[in-house]
Amino acid sequence: MxxxxxxxxxxxxxxxxxxxxxxxxxxxxxxxxxxxxxxxxxxxxxxxxxxxxxxxxxxxxxxxxxxxxxxxxxxxxxxxxxxxxxxxxxxxxxxxxxxxxxxxxxxxxxxxxxxxxxxxxxxxxxxxxxxxxxxxxxxxxxxxxxxxxxxxxxxxxxxxxxxxxxxxxxxxxxxxxxxxxxxxxxxxxxxxxxxxxxxxxxxxxxxxxxxxxxxxxxxxxxxxxxxxxARPDERDYLTRPYPPMEWSLEPLEPAGLQVALQLDAGSGLAVEPETRAFIEAAAERFAAAGAIVEPLAPFVPAEVLDGLVDFWRSRSYADLEALSKADRALVLPFIVEWCSAGADFSAAQTVRNRGCADEMARLTRAATAPYDLVLSPVSPVAAFAAEDPMPITDPLQTMGHISFTVPYNMSGQPAVSVGAGIQADGRTVGLQIAGPIGSDDRLLRVAHWFETVRGADAEVDWSKIR
Structure with a gap:
């Protein structure tokens, strides 16, 4: 400090x-x-x-x-x-x-x-x-x-x-x-x-x-x-009632929990070797604590991720199209090129692309249903240059770095990123831990436990952050 x-x-x-x-x-x-x-x-x-x-x-x-x-x-x-x-x-x-x-x-x-x-x-x-x-x-x-x-x-x-x-x-x-x-x-x-x-x-x-x-x-x-x-509010008309959660600060060891380890998302960028090693080491800590850890195969194919991203392009293009020519020139050029690709989809294709959100939700819930927790990388790649808009700098390519994260947005399941390691060059790598809908309090307690066992070499020394 x-x-x-x-x-x-x-x-x-x-x-x-x-x-x-x-x-x-x-x-x-x-x-x-x-x-x-x-x-x-x-x-x-x-x-x-x-x-x-x-x-x-x-x-x-x-x-x-x-x-x-x-x-x-x-x-x-x-x-x-x-x-x-x-x-x-x-x-x-x-x-x-x-x-x-x-x-x-x-x-x-x-x-x-x-x-x-x-x-x-x-x-x-x-x-x-x-x-x-x-x-x-x-x-x-x-x-x-x-x-x-x-x-x-x-x-x-x-x-x-x-x-x-x-x-x-x-x-x-x-x-x-x-x-x-x-x-x-x-x-x-x-x-x-x-x-x-x-x-x-x-x-x-x-x-x-x-x-x-x-x-x-x-x-x-x-x-x-x-x-x-995390309290109900009637202004969110899509929310569901949740039973009261216990926001306990007691770390929860994963002994006896069914835990999946996913190292291949089935789409997007390949996981970098150093990231993979940190996630595998994290899974070993879960197993050493008594968790039943088994591999989880890819469950979202590339075409589903691509379709969802293409729907997002169309949705953002609708915002862009409503702007004057002068105002369009004010939007970040990368975003203009990224979403303009959405102008070429037919109405039928746009509906099919929107359906990829539902298909991703279905696939994610089905694949993860047998497990209490799913471990994976947050991102397949470590941090890139601040000036780059994306880890993939071609706006016409799909978002290949979100293949581990976006499934839990569509499925509605909670997912937390917690530090799992620091590369030799100082870049941090997070472990994603996901769980069933409504398990947020338990999920955070497990993540809190992981912080206590991950080792000092995986922790950021905040006192040295100038």
Whole structure:
């Protein structure tokens, strides 16, 4: 924790110290603001950030603690939300440089839950154009960089959220995910990142595959954040009722659990050897703890992944087509070329492509039904250059790096990225652990256990992150 940096303290420590009076939210806010001022010129993780508003909100929290009336145990803990998570009265440009972005009329459910808990939102985090890149490259923001190594990608589309977590802009960060957008920044920046069960964190703009979820330096803080935001809200008209979950911080050993190990997704990019070795070593730790580990064959063929990506092209092309010629020129050229391919699909092909989402869901649930957990890489490749929009730089190729992540978006199952190893060149590699719908609390406890056994050589030393 360089420079006695209070911004690096986890949420539990902050809550304890606020409660015993040895630290105030205002003191922590000043440390976070200093951290942001130091790193933000290079990292570019924040879209909306008003230091005076942060100070005022922290002062209000400090007063509540002084009066013995905190709104929750995490009153005053700093947090960020992705720019597409609505904050009343604030613009939502979705990463594009288009003029006159829509202004949110009301908060998203996640924003409301954070504010009701007294959490201090220090800013909205950046994303690439329309959230359709796995990087921090944006026509509006420029380049958001990796908080551990700024020469590398942040991952995306929850680019700024991942960087804010890795760089120490406070403990709590919320991203969104339709194909890997929470977990990819997680694997490439060494943070814990959960795509929860469908609708468990309610959305005000729900659609197939979309989820919001925590991005934190530790699984324990992800569990704490879930206890705040994983609550029903009628604005999410696609959600389902879930039984109450126990957000326990007790690590759960996988002894006796049926665990699948998937090392070949059946589509997309091949898994790099160093990534494969880390995931195999993780599976060995599960087996040593008493889990029953067996291989899982590929279950989503390439044509299904291709069809889904082509549907996304058509959906984004519908947004592009509605723009004037002048406004089209403002959208990132990679995105323009990527989605323009969607203009050539017939109505019938577009319907067939949309059906690939349902087929992927069916295949994923059927293949994983016999198992309590599924282990796999998050991404087949490690982090790439910050300036590249994707690990595959040809926009006409499919998204071959999401083959392990996107199935769980379509199936609605929870999947978490947790650090599994650090390559010789310093790039981080995440283990994805997936489970049945509604098992999020148990899934996080297993991920928390894995953090305790993975070994120091697999952990990011956050104290050395300048």
């Amino acid at each position: 360089p420079h006695n940096d209070l911004s690096a303290l986890d949420a539990a420590t902050l809550a304890e110290r606020y409660a015993d009076g040895s630290l105030t939210p205002s003191e922590v806010a000043e440390s976070v603001l200093a951290r942001i001022a130091e790193r933000e010129p290079e990292l570019n993780a924040l879209y909306l950030h008003d230091p005076e508003e942060v100070r005022a909100d922290a002062a209000a929290s400090t007063a509540r603690w002084a009066a013995g009336e905190p709104l929750s145990p995490f009153d005053g803990v700093p947090a960020t939300v992705k720019e597409n998570i609505a904050r009343a009265g604030r613009p939502k440009p979705s990463g594009t440089a288009l003029p006159n972005p829509p202004v949110a009329a009301a908060n998203a459910p996640t924003t409301d839950r954070l504010l009701e808990a007294g959490v201090v939102i220090v800013g909205s985090t950046t994303m690439p154009d329309w959230g359709m890149l796995s990087s921090g490259v944006s026509s509006l923001h420029g380049i958001t960089r990796n908080g551990i190594d700024p020469s590398l990608t942040s991952g995306g589309s929850s680019a700024g959220a991942g960087t804010a977590a890795a760089a120490g802009y406070g403990p709590f960060h919320i991203g969104t995910d339709i194909g890997g957008s929470i977990r990819l920044p997680g694997t490439w920046q060494g943070v814990a990142a959960l795509k929860p069960s469908e609708g468990l964190i309610p959305l005000d703009v729900p659609y197939t595959g979309r989820a919001a979820g925590p991005m934190t330096r530790t699984v324990a803080d992800a569990i704490r954040l879930m206890s705040i935001v």
